[in-house]
Amino acid sequence: MRGELPGLVRRASELTTEVAGLGADRVxxxxPxxxxxxxxxxxxxxxxxxVRPVPGVSGSTSLLLCLLAAASQGGSWCAVVGLPQLGLVAAAEMGVSLERLALVxxxxxxWTGVVATLLDGFDIVVVAAAGPVAASVRAQLAARARQRGSVLMPFVANPWEGADVSLSPEKSVWHGLGWGRGRLRSRELTVCARGRGSAERPRRSTFWLPGPPVPPPEAPQRIRLSVVR
Incomplete structure (x- = not known):
């Protein structure tokens, strides 16, 4: 990959402190x-x-894209591995900068070698494994991310043991439909975060996708005209 894109992709460890955020700001x-x-x-x-999809609760893919949005807008490079159904239109609507998004x-x-290579040069690497991942593989990829200063982001239904934080949607409610009319306008998503260390206590956040619902415009008043004969 570095041979095909000389000068465009660099190891995270080779980036300057200001660009990579490896100094005081490692986040x-x-x-918001x-x-x-x-x-x-x-x-x-x-x-x-x-990021763990939950059966019967939608919103996991939207949550994933939201996690990439601010970082990519700020100049970080993101890669997504193993998600052929991911749509670029949906990514753009969620705020992801497509010019800094690579899809495999x-x-x-x-796939483990692909992910390991991407961790060398990308800030965030999403991996969607088809089945359970061996503990040794999880440990190797996590170690690679720590060494390179990247963020490893598994997108798997099975628990990813050893993750610093695990996010999952708990409730997803669509708004906009009325009795036999209207259209889906926005979604209210509740997300739970569980982790270890300082993130051991569950944290929850409820927010709107793509934003707070906009009230429908008021119906124009009808003007009654009378004809004088």
Whole structure:
């Protein structure tokens, strides 16, 4: 990859302190609605932040994109591995900067090597594993992220043991439909964060996607005209 894109992709460890945030500021930004889910108010470099889809509760993919939005807008490079159904239109609507987003929809059986390589040069690497991941593989990828100052973000239904923080949607409510009319306008999403250390106590946040609902415009008043004969 570095041979194909000379000068465009660098190891996180090779970035300057100001660019990589490896000095006093080791936290990548998140949207204001998500800050309270993290003890450090953002994505700590070198950490593993898992996003767990929950059966029967929608919103996990939207949550994932929200986590990438502020960081990519701030100049961070993000990669998503193993999610062929991820839509670029949806990513853009959630605020992800597409010019700093790389997609590897079909990494193949050697996906761990792909993820390890991306951790060398990208700030956030999302990995969607098809099945359970061995403890040794989880440990190797987490160690790689710590060494390179990247954020490893597993997107898996099975628990990712060893993650610093695990996020999962708890409740998703759509708004906009009335009795036989209207259209879906926004969604109210409640997210729970559980972790270890300072993040051991569960944290919850409820926010709107893509934003607070906008009240429908008032119906124009009808003007009654009378004809004088």
């Amino acid at each position: 990548l930004p998140v949207l 609605e998500l800050r309270e889910l993290f003890a450090g108010q953002g994505l700590r470099r070198g950490s593993t932040v898992a 929809p079909y990494p193949g059986p050697q």
